[in-house]
Amino acid sequence: MILSEADTLLAPVTQIDGFVLACLVDASTGMVLAARQGRDEISLPTAAAGAADIAHVLSLLAGQLAMNEGLEDVMVTFSDHFHVIYPVSPDPEARILLLVVLDRARTNLAMARREIRSFCLNFAS
Amino acid sequence: MSQLPRFSRARQLTASVWPGKVADDYDSLVAARFRKLAETASTGMLPFSGAGDGAIYFRDGTVVFARSTRTPGPSEPAGPGPAVPDAGPAAPDGTQPGNGAAGLAVRENPYTRLSAALAVAEPTVDATVELLVSESRFSKFRSVRSPVSESGPALDVERLLAEVARRRRIFDQLSPVVTADSPVARIPQLSGPDIRVSALQWALLIRTRDGSTPRSLAWELGRSVFGTTLEIYRLLALRLLSSAGQRGHRNGHDPQYGPATMSFVRAASPEKGGPMPADDHATRGGSGPEA
Numbered sequence: 001m002i003l004s005e006a007d008t009l010l011a012p013v014t015q016i017d018g019f020v021l022a023c024l025v026d027a028s029t030g031m032v033l034a035a036r037q038g039r040d041e042i043s044l045p046t047a048a049a050g051a052a053d054i055a056h057v058l059s060l061l062a063g064q065l066a067m068n069e070g071l072e073d074v075m076v077t078f079s080d081h082f083h084v085i086y087p088v089s090p091d092p093e094a095r096i097l098l099l100v101v102l103d104r105a106r107t108n109l110a111m112a113r114r115e116i117r118s119f120c121l122n123f124a125s
Numbered sequence: 126m127s128q129l130p131r132f133s134r135a136r137q138l139t140a141s142v143w144p145g146k147v148a149d150d151y152d153s154l155v156a157a158r159f160r161k162l163a164e165t166a167s168t169g170m171l172p173f174s175g176a177g178d179g180a181i182y183f184r185d186g187t188v189v190f191a192r193s194t195r196t197p198g199p200s201e202p203a204g205p206g207p208a209v210p211d212a213g214p215a216a217p218d219g220t221q222p223g224n225g226a227a228g229l230a231v232r233e234n235p236y237t238r239l240s241a242a243l244a245v246a247e248p249t250v251d252a253t254v255e256l257l258v259s260e261s262r263f264s265k266f267r268s269v270r271s272p273v274s275e276s277g278p279a280l281d282v283e284r285l286l287a288e289v290a291r292r293r294r295i296f297d298q299l300s301p302v303v304t305a306d307s308p309v310a311r312i313p314q315l316s317g318p319d320i321r322v323s324a325l326q327w328a329l330l331i332r333t334r335d336g337s338t339p340r341s342l343a344w345e346l347g348r349s350v351f352g353t354t355l356e357i358y359r360l361l362a363l364r365l366l367s368s369a370g371q372r373g374h375r376n377g378h379d380p381q382y383g384p385a386t387m388s389f390v391r392a393a394s395p396e397k398g399g400p401m402p403a404d405d406h407a408t409r410g411g412s413g414p415e416a
Binding site for chain 2 (some may be wrong): 030046096
């Protein structure tokens with residue numbers, strides 16, 4: 001949303017098999033910072049908001065459980081889609097999240113997870 | 126001569142200009158003004174005055190910066206990234222904004238560039254929300270040079286309006302529990318044996334004293350009022366803060382702070398009849414068959 005170079009930022013993620021959409025979300029405010037959408041089957045604002053809500057609930061959980069560990073990723077499996085949420089911030093208190101929605105029938109989840117992880121490492125290094 | 130009151134007749138006459146909208150609707154007037162500036166690729170400043178003073182700066186029809194006297198401005202970046210204007214207006218009590226997200230920008234990579242852009246975009250959206258929520262009057266558009274560098278973030282008007290609407294819906298959700306101007310107080314006894322908070326939450330906790338509000342804390346930390354209000358809500362949910370004088374307390378019941386009180390998903394899905402958020406945030410691309 002806010003970066004003119006958003007297209008190129010997320011370009012590597014669009015090459016993942018089964019790519020539906022990807023966006024970078026500010027977890028603290030829920031604002032979409034950059035996005036790319038391959039197919040229209042899912043509402044991008046709603047999917048991004050869902051990722052921010054999940055991060056919000058997990059922060060409450062981590063606070064209440066006094067967990068001394070950072071969030072690595074979240075994978076949500078629907079009947080037709082995977083939603084993969086990954087913090088891209090180098091600091092443990094992740095502020096910027098990457099959400100990637102994939103078509104379950106066309107995705108190898110292990111490979112996709114590896115590619116997303118690699119993207120996030122390159123993004124912040 | 127028509128028997129209708131003059132005001133109703135004026136509404137009827139202007140109804141075709143904004144179908145489905147009331148002619149004197151402030152939001153419609155602002156949106157129409159913004160869209161006009163976008164269509165004409167205008168560069169300059171739209172000043173606001175009234176309940177909240179400030180201005181919104183346009184460059185080639187996009188919004189590049191906004192300031193309000195009721196929200197902190199951007200902080201100076203510590204490294205590469207878009208230049209930001211002066212540290213912003215002082216708070217009503219003279220407090221200067223502290224270090225915000227811009228302090229993260231040290232080494233050039235996509236993350237630091239995004240953080241630097243966010244360090245300008247977040248206060249811009251925050252100030253715009255404040256100006257529009259307070260229904261400040263806008264006056265004549267002036268041609269002035271943009272206060273931010275060419276490389277700074279540029280926000281599309283439609284996307285900015287959608288984000289402002291989304292934030293207003295979240296403020297509405299939070300209003301029974303906390304608002305930007307609700308006094309909050311620390312709870313001396315922890316409800317659980319152990320608890321974990323983020324660095325930002327800790328910064329808020331140690332600064333909370335009698336009379337603190339999310340807005341005053343936002344000024345102290347140099348962060349957005351919207352983001353700080355959300356973080357205060359999370360501290361209320363963790364029962365580390367209490368919000369005095371809220372509706373629940375007045376009725377003799379504890380207010381409900383559950384995760385369901387505030388939902389980004391609900392804010393992204395407005396009720397029937399309301400304005401829909403822009404659904405075309407994304408750039409088309411990728412490996413999908415329709416791409």
